Amino acid sequence: MWLNNILETIGQTPLIKLNKVTKDLPCTVLAKVEYFNPGNSIKDRMALKMLEVAEQEGKIKPGGTIIEGTSGNTGMGLALAACVKGYKCIFTTTDKQSKEKADILKAVGAEVIVCPTNVEPEDPRSYYSVSKRLATEVPNSWYVNQYDNLANRLAHYEQTGPEIWEQTEGKVTHLVVATGTGGTIVGTGKYLKEKNPNIKVWAIDSYGSLLKKYFETGELDQNEVYPYISEGFGEDFVPQNYDMQYIDKFEKVTDKDGAVMARRIAKEEGIFVGYSCGSCLQGMMQLKAELKPTDVVVCIFHDHGSRYVGKIYNDQWMMERGFLDVKTFKDLVSGRGSQKLITVTPTHTVLDAVNLMKKYDIENIPVFDGEANVGAISAQGLFDKILNNPDVKNDTIATVMEKPYPSVAFDMPVERLSSFITKENGAVLSKDESGSHHIVTRHDIIQSLSK
Structure with missing residues (x-):
């Protein structure tokens, strides 16, 4: 049987047991993998619900324009609904969000306006303020306001909560949500606690957000607010979708720890998450430490990793922020102190190269003609040639040299360096910040990976 449109595929996402990342935990951990929604995130649920309620209440008319401030995922859900229902979309977002999110919104017909992150919500440049202003200027428009629109949490009360209860056969003991607008955690948590008041609901917050302190003290402390890199959760105000009676605990996670864990989930569980x-x-x-063997924990996996390929799944981006603890070409050569690169020229003899290998206990020598990397000499290659013709030791390097060693970036991770090392090629070269050449050999890589 076919479906009438893409919106009918929203919901009924799978609940998948985690096995490797959580192997040391005493309990069962299940992931509610929401990227199976058509817009690849949980926000499809509340986007459609908010639009349906707006239509019922006459807040948007046929051919109207949907306006919202969104980090990308809500916008995608709204854009899909707009495609099917015949509306236009204008979305404001922040410059900290991944470029992929804005590009995807544009791909489905939305207009996207990027606003600065590091301004107060009341600042006329903020993505909150810009979206509110547009809603007053654009005729026949509807300002969604996902933060204070209670149809947001209603969607999860009606859909996400019942799905989790049914999929766990009522065995769920903990719900864990990285929370932003509050709709997912409050709507889902409310439903589950009505089924079983003993279910614990844990909210995950970011450093730089004021939600945790507000939950614990009731104080809106702007001193808690500062820029952070994490996307899709944490807030610098308290949206009206929050009803703290349905939340038992808040826990903060650093930008680095969240990014590293997302990569682990993708690599170890095969679930490519945001x-x-x-x-x-x-x-x-x-x-x-608060979990026991009989517990069944459900973690909400909000969206898909494709939205973050330029960020947390990009080694360079991770290293620039100190998030990726990997050894690089630079690390390998730094451990040698001030040892100078040994080279030969095409006019040197084979015997010259052999003597240098003996003197410095090395097996790979680059061949330079001035500043140009023109070839290479390896101990194995020379051994084969001298074995076949002992007189070759008097020949020039130009007659026996092999292909030049590949040149790579000075900060290339060791794991990527290894792909350049082959049976025929035993080393790679790179330049440091001052322009000096360095070499990393097969032996260097083996030694580094064994430590």
């Missing part, structure tokens, strides 16, 4: 998913699981892991 930033907040890593933060959600990391927050739960930080609270593992």
Whole structure:
């Protein structure tokens, strides 16, 4: 049987047991993998619900324009609904969000306006303020306001909560959500607690957000607010979708820990998730001392990793922020002190190269003609040639040299360096910041990976 449109595929996402990342935990951990929704995130649920309620209440007319401030995922859900229902979309977002999110919104017909992150919500440049202003200027428009629109949490009360209850056969003991607008955690938590008041609901927050302190003290402390890199959760105000009676605990996760955990989930579980998913699981892991063998924990995995390929799944981006603890070409050569690169020229003899290898106990020598990397000499290659013709030792390097060693970036991770090392090629070269050449050999890589 066919479906009438893409919106009918929203919901009924799978609940998948985690096995490797959580192997040291005493309990069962299940991931509600929301990227199976057509817009690849949980926000499809509340986007459609908010639009349906707006239509019922006459807040948007046929051919109207949907206006919202969104980090990308809500916008995608709204854009899909707009495609089917015949509306236009204008979305404001922040410059900290991944470029992929804005590009995807444009791909489905939305207009996207990027606003600065590091301004107060009341600042006329903020993405909150710009979206509100547009809603007053654009005729026949509807300002969604997902933060204070209670149809947001209603969607999860009606859909996400019942799905989790049914999929766990009522055995769920903990719900863990990286929370932003509050709709997912409050709507889902409310439903589950009505089924079983003993279910614990844990909210995962980011450093730089004021939600945790507000939950614990009731104080809106702007001193808690500062820029952070994590996406899709945490807030610098308290949206009206929050009803703290349905939340038992808040836990904060660092930008680095959330990013690293997302990569682990993708690599170890084969579930390609977004930033907040890593933060959600990391927050739960930080609270593992409170879990016991009979517990069944459900973590919400909000969205898909494709939204973050330029960020947390990009080694360079991770290294620039100190998030990726990997050894690089630079690390390998730094451990040698001030040892100078040994080279030969095409006019040197084979015997010259052999003597240098003996003197410095090396097996790979680059061949330079001035500043140009023109070839290479390896101990194995020379051994084969001298074995076949002992007189070759008097020949020039130009007659026996092999292909030049590949040149790579000075900060290339060791794991990527290894792909350049082959049976025929035993080393790679790179230049440091001052322009000096360095070499890393097969032996260097083997030694580094064994430590």
